[in-house]
Amino acid sequence: MKKNKLHNSVAKLCALAVTTSIALxxxxxxxxxxxxxxxxxxxxxxxxxxxxxxxxxxxxxxIIKPDGEIEKRVQDLLATMTLEQKVAQMIxxxxxxxxxxxxxxxxxxxxxxxxxxxxxRNKHATADDWISLxxxxxxxxxxxxxxxxTIPTMWGTDAVHGHNNVIGATLFPHNIGxxxxxxxxxxxxxxxxxxxxxxxxGIDWIFAPTVAVARDDRWGRTYExxxxxxxxxxxxxxxxxxxxQGQGEGxxxxxxxxxTVKHFLGxxxxxxxxxxxxxLASEADxxxxxxxxxxxxxxxxxxxxxxxxxxxxxxxxxxxxxLLTAILKERMGFDGLVVGDWNGHGQVKGCQNDSCPxxxxxxxxxxxxxxxxxxxLYHNTIAQVQAGQIPMARIDDAVSRILRVKLRAGLFEKPxxxxxxxxxxTSLIGAAEHRAIARQAVRxxxxxxxxxxxxxxxxxxxxxLVAGDGxxxxxxxxxxxxxxxxxxxxQNADFPGATSILQGIQDKLAADGSDLSDLEYHPDGQYxxxxxxxxxxxxxxxxxxxxxxxDNLEFQRNNKKDLNLLKxxxxxxxxxxxxxxxxxxxxxxxxxxxxxxxxxxxxxGTEGAGIADLLFRRADGQIDFDFSGKLSYSWPDSPLQTRxxxxxxxxxxxxxxxxxxTYQDENRLGDDLTETFNAAANQLxxxxxxxxxxxxxxxxxxxxxxISSRFFDDSSITYTTFDKATQEDARxxxxxxxxxxxxxxxxxxxxxxxxxxxxxxxxxxxxxxEGADELPLYLSMRCESDxxxxxxxxxxxxxxxxxxxxxxxxxxxxxxxxxxxxxxxIAPFVLTTDARMTVEFTxxxxxxxxxxxxxxxASETVINHKS
Ligand code: BGC
Ligand code: BGC
Numbered sequence: 001m002k003k004n005k006l007h008n009s010v011a012k013l014c015a016l017a018v019t020t021s022i023a024l025x026x027x028x029x030x031x032x033x034x035x036x037x038x039x040x041x042x043x044x045x046x047x048x049x050x051x052x053x054x055x056x057x058x059x060x061x062x063i064i065k066p067d068g069e070i071e072k073r074v075q076d077l078l079a080t081m082t083l084e085q086k087v088a089q090m091i092x093x094x095x096x097x098x099x100x101x102x103x104x105x106x107x108x109x110x111x112x113x114x115x116x117x118x119x120x121r122n123k124h125a126t127a128d129d130w131i132s133l134x135x136x137x138x139x140x141x142x143x144x145x146x147x148x149x150t151i152p153t154m155w156g157t158d159a160v161h162g163h164n165n166v167i168g169a170t171l172f173p174h175n176i177g178x179x180x181x182x183x184x185x186x187x188x189x190x191x192x193x194x195x196x197x198x199x200x201x202g203i204d205w206i207f208a209p210t211v212a213v214a215r216d217d218r219w220g221r222t223y224e225x226x227x228x229x230x231x232x233x234x235x236x237x238x239x240x241x242x243x244x245q246g247q248g249e250g251x252x253x254x255x256x257x258x259x260t261v262k263h264f265l266g267x268x269x270x271x272x273x274x275x276x277x278x279x280l281a282s283e284a285d286x287x288x289x290x291x292x293x294x295x296x297x298x299x300x301x302x303x304x305x306x307x308x309x310x311x312x313x314x315x316x317x318x319x320x321x322x323l324l325t326a327i328l329k330e331r332m333g334f335d336g337l338v339v340g341d342w343n344g345h346g347q348v349k350g351c352q353n354d355s356c357p358x359x360x361x362x363x364x365x366x367x368x369x370x371x372x373x374x375x376x377l378y379h380n381t382i383a384q385v386q387a388g389q390i391p392m393a394r395i396d397d398a399v400s401r402i403l404r405v406k407l408r409a410g411l412f413e414k415p416x417x418x419x420x421x422x423x424x425x426t427s428l429i430g431a432a433e434h435r436a437i438a439r440q441a442v443r444x445x446x447x448x449x450x451x452x453x454x455x456x457x458x459x460x461x462x463x464x465l466v467a468g469d470g471x472x473x474x475x476x477x478x479x480x481x482x483x484x485x486x487x488x489x490x491q492n493a494d495f496p497g498a499t500s501i502l503q504g505i506q507d508k509l510a511a512d513g514s515d516l517s518d519l520e521y522h523p524d525g526q527y528x529x530x531x532x533x534x535x536x537x538x539x540x541x542x543x544x545x546x547x548x549x550x551d552n553l554e555f556q557r558n559n560k561k562d563l564n565l566l567k568x569x570x571x572x573x574x575x576x577x578x579x580x581x582x583x584x585x586x587x588x589x590x591x592x593x594x595x596x597x598x599x600x601x602x603x604x605g606t607e608g609a610g611i612a613d614l615l616f617r618r619a620d621g622q623i624d625f626d627f628s629g630k631l632s633y634s635w636p637d638s639p640l641q642t643r644x645x646x647x648x649x650x651x652x653x654x655x656x657x658x659x660x661x662t663y664q665d666e667n668r669l670g671d672d673l674t675e676t677f678n679a680a681a682n683q684l685x686x687x688x689x690x691x692x693x694x695x696x697x698x699x700x701x702x703x704x705x706x707i708s709s710r711f712f713d714d715s716s717i718t719y720t721t722f723d724k725a726t727q728e729d730a731r732x733x734x735x736x737x738x739x740x741x742x743x744x745x746x747x748x749x750x751x752x753x754x755x756x757x758x759x760x761x762x763x764x765x766x767x768x769x770e771g772a773d774e775l776p777l778y779l780s781m782r783c784e785s786d787x788x789x790x791x792x793x794x795x796x797x798x799x800x801x802x803x804x805x806x807x808x809x810x811x812x813x814x815x816x817x818x819x820x821x822x823x824x825x826i827a828p829f830v831l832t833t834d835a836r837m838t839v840e841f842t843x844x845x846x847x848x849x850x851x852x853x854x855x856x857x858a859s860e861t862v863i864n865h866k867s
Contacts, residue, residue: 053331056287060332063247064301064408074403077151078396085149086399087381090360092156092339094370095119095133103140106378107147109402110205111137112156113165114342114370115485115544123483123494124167127201127426134202134417142416151403152411154258156205156339160224161605162190162438163197163429164481168496170197170434170606171478175210176583177445177602179226179632180660184239186441191243193434195257200428202417204409205258207306207339209240211293212263214584216273216643217633220548220749223479223583223603225268227632228645229657230292237261237296245301252303252409254421261297263308263341265323266290272685273642275546275749276309276347276693286312294332303336303405307364309344311692319348319356324363337401339366343373347692352708355380357389365398430497435607442601442610447629448661450598450669455575457617457663458533460514464505465531465574466521467565468538470581472502479583479603480544487542498606501537501579508612512619525565534569535615538562539581539601546749548583550823552679554639555586557754557823566594579611585631587639589654589673598669600631623663630660638677679758687756687846689745689829696731697827699742706746717743722840730842739834745844746827750784753822756846757812763828764809765844769797775835779810781820782827789818790832805842812846 078086089109093102096117103111118125119133134155141153163169172178172190181187191209198206213233214225226236244259245252252258269290270277281290294305307324308317317323318340328334345367346353354376359367369377384390406412417423428434448456458464470476475490477500483490492500499507502521509516520527525534540555556562569576578595580588583603592598601611613625634644637654646657654673661667687694696707698717710728712719716737724730735741769777776794781787791814800806816822829844 053326054283056284057327057331058295060295060299062299062301066335070404070407073407074400077403078399083382083385085147086395087378089399089402090366091374091378092366092368093374097370097372097374100136100140103137103153104143105146107141107149107151108153110154110156110366115158115481118165127424127429130201131418131423138416152406154204154406154411156207157203158481159194159198159206160208160210160481162194165483166201166429167494168430170430170438171482172438173441173445173605174223174479174583174603175226176223177604178441179232180447180629181441181444182232182630183444184235186444187236187239188243189437190441191240193437195244196255196422196428198257199255199422200425202423206244207260207262209237209261211237211261211297212268213289214268215645217553217584218550218642219273220275220543220546228634229632230289232632234292234296237293238300241297241300241302258304258405258409259302260304260306261294261302262306264294264305264328265308265317266312267308267310270310273549274693275549278311278314280313298332298334303408305334305338307338307340307344309341309347316348318344318364319358319362321362329363335404337365337405338363340364340368342368342370346708357384360390360394365401438605439607439610442604442607443613443625445602445629446614446627447600447631448627449600449655450592450595451661451667452596455577455596456615457623458615460509460512460616460619462532463518463529465527465534466502466505467523467525467534468536469523470537470539471521471523472500474498474500474606475542477501477581477603477608478605479542486544486547495606499608501608501611504609504612507609508616514619525569531574533575533577535577535579536566537579540583549749549752551752551755552639553587553636553642555588555591563590563594566591570594577615585633585635587636590675592669593671593673626662627660630658631655640677689844693747694745697744697746724842730840732838732840734838735833735836738836742832744782744827744830750824750826753812753825756848757816757822759848761846761848762809762811764847766805766807766842768803768805768840770803770838775833777831777833777839780830780832781815781825782830783821784824784826785821787819787821789815789820
């Protein structure tokens with residue numbers, strides 16, 4: 001682009017920017033010191049593994065005792081292994097980034113398929129396709145022609161609510177619903193059924209149960225957690241591990257899989273429910289709340305533990321020897337293996353995906369290395385052992401653990417995956433007896449929150465309208481981790497054998513001989529004949545992990561689509577039964593007020609028939625089942641009650657932990673619940689964008705690349721941290737390209753900034769530019785969808801003295817008005833320019849405490865400048 005042409009458009013932008021009067025003050029003095037809010041005592045996380053572990057951490061009495069014969073075999077094998085073979089045992093690649101030929105060459109100890117990753121990248125891969133890949137990988141692993149090793153590999157998968165990557169599998173309710181059922185025996189049956197379906201496909205190992213105790217319901221993984229209450233999680237962990245692995249004679253027999261308790265430790269207790277965030281619990285709480293699932297699951301013999309992405313007091317667990325070694329292995333006596341999470345080692349300070357001796361030294365036994373970086377990671381790890389950065393004893397310990405688990409699982413004796421007893425018994429996938437267990441689980445997981453005038457159970461002899469976009473939507477009722485990782489992009493046809501909630505209602509009525517012509521279905525609530533009652537099924541759309549993080553619990557914020565539907569029905573005098581699908585408790589006071597009955601149905605999975613089981617009387621008026629589900633999470637009375645846990649001080653939920661009506665119980669909720677709340681009361685803490693999870697990244701030809709070191713240099717950009725006022729409090733970026741420079745501070749998952757927006761927060765920083773020519777520097781944000789709400793920074797800086805620091809504070813509304821999708825921000829700070837220049841910045845934060853003089857962009861015209 002020619003300079004003068006650009007000048008013109010810049011001039012136009014300037015005019016706009018002036019009307020915005022974004023606060024900009026040139027100051028000679030230093031920017032004020034960073035807030036000191038996070039001064040806390042140095043926690044145990046910084047202790048070395050040699051330091052004393054408090055007495056409350058128990059020595060676990062596990063049902064799997066050390067076995068002399070197995071230990072001897074471990075040592076004999078180890079004695080024959082080369083360093084290369086040992087390190088290969090410690091690398092776990094993903095099926096999308098290796099072939100059986102790689103397996104033959106390297107002999108990996110294990111491999112995985114990630115969520116929504118299938119053999120041949122085919123979503124509709126058949127059980128035979130899964131077995132065939134398992135068999136090829138296994139044969140390649142025991143083939144010693146290239147790597148000299150005959151140690152069998154093992155395949156791990158996320159069967160987190162049934163064998164959820166496989167078409168046709170039984171999908172059980174997600175953990176949050178199972179928690180409401182509070183029935184450990186049922187959980188054990190679910191685990192047994194899951195193990196069988198997994199064994200049909202030749203897979204040895206599953207990454208479940210998640211034993212997180214979710215304490216802040218903003219967390220996108222709340223639904224993977226059975227309860228806010230550690231006692232339920234502990235009891236369930238025992239039951240599920242028993243069901244998956246078996247016990248006694250049947251331990252890891254032909255219909256069993258290796259279990260993983262995950263994610264160690266404190267994943268459910270991060271600040272603001274931030275996925276992969278920082279847990280600031282005291283060590284006592286870490287034990288009494290977050291570790292109870294390990295006390296349960298490891299005692300029941302779980303052979304593997306997955307390290308968590310989260311930090312404890314600022315230190316990533318993947319690099320924490322105190323947690324992984326001193327507590328887990330030494331004190332609790334865990335003798336199985338610790339596997340990492342998805343490139344989780346790469347997030348440890350000083351590490352990258354392809355290099356992390358810190359993790360191994362901290363006690364990680366297997367790197368989960370799902371991307372192409374498995375190869376440099378393998379070579380770097382070998383070199384680090386040779387250079388003495390990783391002690392050989394640590395490698396031997398890790399490999400001993402891996403071999404011990406394989407020997408206990410009988411992998412050296414079992415034939416290849418294709419020849420195992422359950423292999424290929426495809427009738428077990430989605431088998432009727434498994435679906436019956438799932439349907440029972442659905443029934444037991446439903447929690448009846450409201451039942452005005454005893455409207456439930458419904459009589460079948462009436463005109464019924466079924467409405468809501470969740471009524472005939474198996475993907476939505478199944479949630480995340482359902483065929484695809486996020487649970488999105490599926491059709492009902494992707495769930496053969498499953499039953500939608502609508503179908504369940506139709507089947508129920510048909511089975512009881514009721515007249516189906518009295519039933520109408522319209523997702524948007526239209527009808528031909530005025531119904532006697534409407535059943536409206538609605539709720540959250542599917543999500544997984546950090547993509548589900550939100551910043552308050554209001555349902556359908558800024559878009560009350562379903563509330564409007566309920567209101568329309570009510571206004572027409574139609575009683576409404578709401579069936580609410582969600583991965584967490586949500587603030588639904590307005591929706592509750594419009595409902596005569598309200599059922600929290602969580603994410604029930606493929607057996608939608610379990611819902612109709614509880615909504616209707618039989619045709620003869622009798623009752624087959626009653627509600628028995630009880631809240632395993634406290635239900636909020638405000639969107640801001642996000643960290644709402646029974647036993648806490650000032651506990652004032654709408655409905656308490658343990659609540660759940662039966663048909664006989666007196667209704668408690670009226671139609672007059674408070675529908676307003678003080679959004680400004682949302683105590684937003686300042687977010688320092690230099691701290692994790694925020695991280696620097698830049699765009700180069702083939703996409704956005706994360707910068708994981710303090711100094712980075714390539715042909716397009718140089719990035720470095722430096723000391724301005726305090727140690728490493730500033731960043732310097734040099735853009736080297738003439739055109740297309742892009743640097744950003746981003747998160748791995750998109751972030752919900754609506755709370756900051758509502759609190760009139762701003763993005764603030766101090767900045768200094770050098771060597772800029774006449775091409776402007778833009779400040780923008782990057783959203784999940786295409787957006788570029790750019791502000792011309794050069795224009796704001798134009799009157800500043802050269803090479804001086806400027807404090808800038810920009811109202812977030814300036815970005816939302818320019819089209820930023822504030823609930824899905826990936827990068828809240830994006831610098832772009834066509835110029836070669838150096839930019840320094842410091843004190844980058846989102847802050848609700850604004851200085852006088854910063855102005856809003858409320859009246860500004862929307863501009864969307866593409867740089
Ligand atoms: C999740 C784990 C999962 C792994 C493999 C990670 O992102 O945190 O729970 O087991 O991926 O899919
Ligand atoms: C995988 C998931 C994994 C996630 C981690 C996805 O691509 O399919 O299994 O948990 O990445 O970011």
